[in-house]
Amino acid sequence: MSTATGALADQVACADTLDPALLERVRHEVLTIPGDWVRGYSRFQSGGWGTLSLLNDTGDARDVTIGDAEPVATDLLARMPTTQALLAGLGLRYMWARLALLEAGSYLWEHRDYQEAELAETERHRVHIPIVTAGSAVLILDGNAVHLQAGRIWRLTPTFVHGACNAYGPARIHLILDCYADPALQALRGGEHLPEACVRELPAAGEELLAEHAATARRLARLGYTEAAEEHLLRLFFRHRLPEGTAYDMVIALHQERRDAAAVESWREHKTIVLGPHSLADEARPEVTR
Amino acid sequence: MNATDTALEALAAANRPEQFTIMEQTMRLLTASPAVTHLAVRGSFAAGTSDRLSDVDLVVGVREPEYAMFTAAHDALIAARLGQLLPAWPDTIVPDLGGLGFVHLLVHRHMLYQLDLYLAPAGRVERIVAATRGRLMYTAPDHTGAPEGHPQVETFIAAARQSPPTCTELLVEVLVLTWLIRKRIVRGQQFMAYKEAHQLTTATRALARTALSPHTAYLGWYHLETDLGATPIGRACLADLAELAAEPALPTLQSLERMLATVLTLARRAAPEAVEQLATAIDAYRHYLDLR
Numbered sequence: 001m002s003t004a005t006g007a008l009a010d011q012v013a014c015a016d017t018l019d020p021a022l023l024e025r026v027r028h029e030v031l032t033i034p035g036d037w038v039r040g041y042s043r044f045q046s047g048g049w050g051t052l053s054l055l056n057d058t059g060d061a062r063d064v065t066i067g068d069a070e071p072v073a074t075d076l077l078a079r080m081p082t083t084q085a086l087l088a089g090l091g092l093r094y095m096w097a098r099l100a101l102l103e104a105g106s107y108l109w110e111h112r113d114y115q116e117a118e119l120a121e122t123e124r125h126r127v128h129i130p131i132v133t134a135g136s137a138v139l140i141l142d143g144n145a146v147h148l149q150a151g152r153i154w155r156l157t158p159t160f161v162h163g164a165c166n167a168y169g170p171a172r173i174h175l176i177l178d179c180y181a182d183p184a185l186q187a188l189r190g191g192e193h194l195p196e197a198c199v200r201e202l203p204a205a206g207e208e209l210l211a212e213h214a215a216t217a218r219r220l221a222r223l224g225y226t227e228a229a230e231e232h233l234l235r236l237f238f239r240h241r242l243p244e245g246t247a248y249d250m251v252i253a254l255h256q257e258r259r260d261a262a263a264v265e266s267w268r269e270h271k272t273i274v275l276g277p278h279s280l281a282d283e284a285r286p287e288v289t290r
Numbered sequence: 291m292n293a294t295d296t297a298l299e300a301l302a303a304a305n306r307p308e309q310f311t312i313m314e315q316t317m318r319l320l321t322a323s324p325a326v327t328h329l330a331v332r333g334s335f336a337a338g339t340s341d342r343l344s345d346v347d348l349v350v351g352v353r354e355p356e357y358a359m360f361t362a363a364h365d366a367l368i369a370a371r372l373g374q375l376l377p378a379w380p381d382t383i384v385p386d387l388g389g390l391g392f393v394h395l396l397v398h399r400h401m402l403y404q405l406d407l408y409l410a411p412a413g414r415v416e417r418i419v420a421a422t423r424g425r426l427m428y429t430a431p432d433h434t435g436a437p438e439g440h441p442q443v444e445t446f447i448a449a450a451r452q453s454p455p456t457c458t459e460l461l462v463e464v465l466v467l468t469w470l471i472r473k474r475i476v477r478g479q480q481f482m483a484y485k486e487a488h489q490l491t492t493a494t495r496a497l498a499r500t501a502l503s504p505h506t507a508y509l510g511w512y513h514l515e516t517d518l519g520a521t522p523i524g525r526a527c528l529a530d531l532a533e534l535a536a537e538p539a540l541p542t543l544q545s546l547e548r549m550l551a552t553v554l555t556l557a558r559r560a561a562p563e564a565v566e567q568l569a570t571a572i573d574a575y576r577h578y579l580d581l582r
Contacts, residue, residue, distance in 0.1 A: 104397040104574075105373035134577070136570035168375055168574030169397050219363040220370075223356065224323035231370040 008199065011141045011160040013192040016153040018129065023151060025082040030099060030131045030173055033076065037101050038064045041108075043270060046231060048106025048166075052076055054083065054175075055097035066096045066178060068118055083175070086129075090153075092185055095124060095178040102137060104169020110140070110237040110247060113158035115276035123181035127188075128154040128174050137172035138200075139164050143241030145200045148174070155189060161275060165238045205240035210250070217254050229254060245275055308399055309335065309346050312372075316348065316405060317428060319371050325356035327412040327433045332424035343473045345404035349389075349424055351415035354440040361390060361409055361450070372405070373397045375578075376571050379462045380455070381406065383489075387421065388414045390450055393466050395575070402578035404469065411443050457561035460497040461568060464490055464553050465575055471546055472579060480540050487541045487549070491534045494553050498527045501560035523559050530556035550579075 037050025052061045054077040057069035061076035071094055077084055087097060102108070114120060130150040138145040139156065140163045148154045156162070166172045179185050205213075213236055220229035230251050237247040248271040255263035291299075313331070320326050328351030334340040335347065352360045365378045373396050381391030389410035396403050410418050412433065419426050455463070467490040474483035495514065499506065502524050503517040514531075518524035533552050537545045554572070557565050565572070 104400070135573040168571050170400060170574070170577060216363060216366050219359050220367060223325050223360060223363060223367075225319075225363075225367050225371075228319075228367045228370040232366050235370070 008142055008144055008146075009192065009194040010157065011162070012139060012146050012148075012154060012156045013189075013194045014149075014152045014198070015127070015155045015188045015192050018151055018153055020151060022082070022086065023131075026080075026086055026129075026175070027131050029080040029083050030175075033080070033099075035101075038062050040064045044108055044111055044274060046105075046107040046109070046234075048101075048103035049108055050101045050103075051098045051176075053096065053098050054080070055087070055094050064098065066098070067116070068122075069095055071096060086175075087177070090127075090177075090184070090188070092127065092177065092179045092188070093182045095180055097178070098176045099131075100174050100176045102164060102166040102172040102174075104134075104166055104171060106166050107231075107235065107238065108164040109234050109274065110161060110163045110245070111274040112161055112276045115159075115273075125179055125181065125185060126156045126158050127177040127179055128156055129177070130154070131173045131175060132170070133172045133174075134166055134168065134170050136167040136169070137165070138238075140202070140238050143202050143204075145202055145238070146194075147198045147200075149195075149198055153188070155192065161244050163237055167238070202239065202241045205236065205242060209240075210236070210246075214250055214254065217250070218257065221254060221258060245271060248275070307340070307342055307344075308401070309340065309342075309344060309403060312346050312396065312398055312403055312405060313348070315372060316346065319367070320350055321428055321430075323360075324430070324432075325353050325360050326428075327351040327353055327430045328410075328415040328419075328426060329428040330415065330419045330424040330426045332408075332419070332422040333406070336423060336425045341477070343476065345393075345406050347406045347408075349408045349410055349415060349418055349422070351410055351412045354411050354413065354443050357409070357411055357440075357443045358446045361446075364392070364407065364409065365394075368394050368396075368405070368407075375402065375575060376462050376465060376568065377458065378407075379466045380450070380459060381408075382463075384408065386451075387418045388447075389418070390447055395466065395469060397574070397578065402469065402575070404466075411440055411447075413440065455496070455500065457497060457501050457557075457564040458567060460493055460500060461557055461561065461564045463493045464497065464557075465572070467493060468546065468550050468553075469575075469579065471541055472543070475541060475543055475546065483541050484539055487537070487539070487546075490549060490553070491531070494534060494556060495531055497553075498524075498531065498556060498560050501564075502527065527556050527560050530559070550576075 037052060039050050041049065051064045053064050053074050055071035056063050056074055057071060059072045059074050061074040073084065114124060128148050130148050133148065133150050135147065138147050141160060213233065217229040217232050220232060233250040233254065234247050236242060248267060252264055252267045255267060317329055320329060330349040331347065332349055333347030334344045368374045368378065375395045375397050378392040378394050381393050384391035387408065387410065389408055391406065391408045394405040394407065396405050467486055471483050471486045471490065474486060495511065498518060506517045508517060515528060518528050530552050534549055537549055541549065
């Protein structure tokens, strides 16, 4: 399999493969646990994203808001011996470990992670181990759709702007391990590469196309479907190579046009929260919606 | 109500067909707009003959001044809020009731369901409901009735009906037909399957013609060999069509799987951009179709 290199591989890469028999046993454990997923981070997602913690600061699987921790095994992990052995075998210094469900038709909108002040100072990365996945389940990074194939261990550096979606399903479930940078992680990363077959470059969107999408959103809003209008625009990040924050700017422009000052302010604030202080300045981007 | 009735009711609710959830979600979504004046259920759910494979068939009454805008936006609405797998197919099978029909395939609770929306000008809804023995489920509180016939809406509907389908729309049509045929086979409705399998072949021919000989003076099967046979791609598509035509007239799940493979082979030859545009959706569609 050929390998892509360059900036994208700094953001996401395949670090290793997973023994197929081990993966099957972990898959069995994951698919037979009670499916009572916790739906946190609601404004970051379209709905359909749920998690359960395996390692966290309280030992309660339903505490899912991640943060710095010397984590302990949760009640859920205690019932998953193979998964427990997998985590121990990787030998990483974990901050948090979760199972994450992304249902069909679900989106985690464009964002950066680890933006909180207490998380920003220490180097950390995210390890994804796909348990079950779908062809349309991808991460979007730098205008590329990256499909994290099952059977591999992937490293994501989520301080880069990214989004996740599972446009058509079936459901995607990943084991997500937030880890501190340490020699074990460094060793795991020694074999990193990015298989070209897992990467699809998204098409660019010209001003005309973006204007068409803005017009569709405007129609939806005029008809009274404001949330659908917002969602239509936020999904553009998953369909086209766009400058950072463009989808949010288009939502803001929509509400400016509707003269809804509260919505404009709310989306501006939200954009700052999700993209963080490192977000490119607004004036650096082209005007796209008028 | 006694305890047994209550227990039975709870049991019925727990086993309620998923189409009712889709109906509920769709109705809640659509009625958020002041442009929507009516919602009516028609088809098997209105008749009381539905099963777990039945499509959800709704008539949506739309105020005439917003009819064109609603029609232009409704596909984006369903895509954003109801888990649509493919773009809507402009329904050419539904009888002409004075509006425009669209078929949506939705992913809901790990399965595929069909949602048919018939967008009707508000003034026509009551007549449509009566003609189709539908059940009116919603009338906007401020709806005061509207006269039938609205020249601009009539013109818009006529133009939409005459608009030739694109390759993408034809590809979606064959995928919707394949879904319908599968349902017929599972239900044992062999003659409906026979009819729709023929439609599938016809739609595939239309896809080949639209992609490879859009300016021909001929229609249907007439002069197909001369229109397509001049190039290697065209000849390969003719061979694909011959393969489709040679499949059993009464399709089985096995023959349907072969037909779908042949259709997609032809589509990749004749209209690769349309296939590329829908590639991940088609991948998921095959999963939900589960022809294996």
